[in-house]
Amino acid sequence: MTPDEKLMLKRIYGQLTGTEDVKAGFPGFPSKKYPHIRLTPVDFLRASNKDAIDFKQEHDSRFSAIEKVQAELAAKLDRVLAALAAKA
Numbered sequence: 825m826t827p828d829e830k831l832m833l834k835r836i837y838g839q840l841t842g843t844e845d846v847k848a849g850f851p852g853f854p855s856k857k858y859p860h861i862r863l864t865p866v867d868f869l870r871a872s873n874k875d876a877i878d879f880k881q882e883h884d885s886r887f888s889a890i891e892k893v894q895a896e897l898a899a900k901l902d903r904v905l906a907a908l909a910a911k912a
Contacts, residue, residue, distance in 0.1 A: 840865050 825833075841864055863871065880887075
């Protein structure tokens with residue numbers, strides 16, 4: 825790698841992780857909980873992942889109940905279709 829390429833990669837890494845002061849570069853994402861804080865892309869992805877995990881854990885029982893009802897309805901539909909095929 826050339827010195828220019830190494831410097832470019834160092835700056836990109838610094839912007840992504842917030843380890844380099846970025847005056848004219850990526851401004852960051854606003855935090856959902858704290859709008860005055862600007863998140864680096866890495867921070868944003870970590871926060872998004874944590875939010876997704878929290879949401880899944882909070883709603884797992886609801887998802888399970890919905891999946892159970894869907895399976896019951898699919899079984900009923902299969903029985904109705906089988907009965908109709910038998911009459912045909």
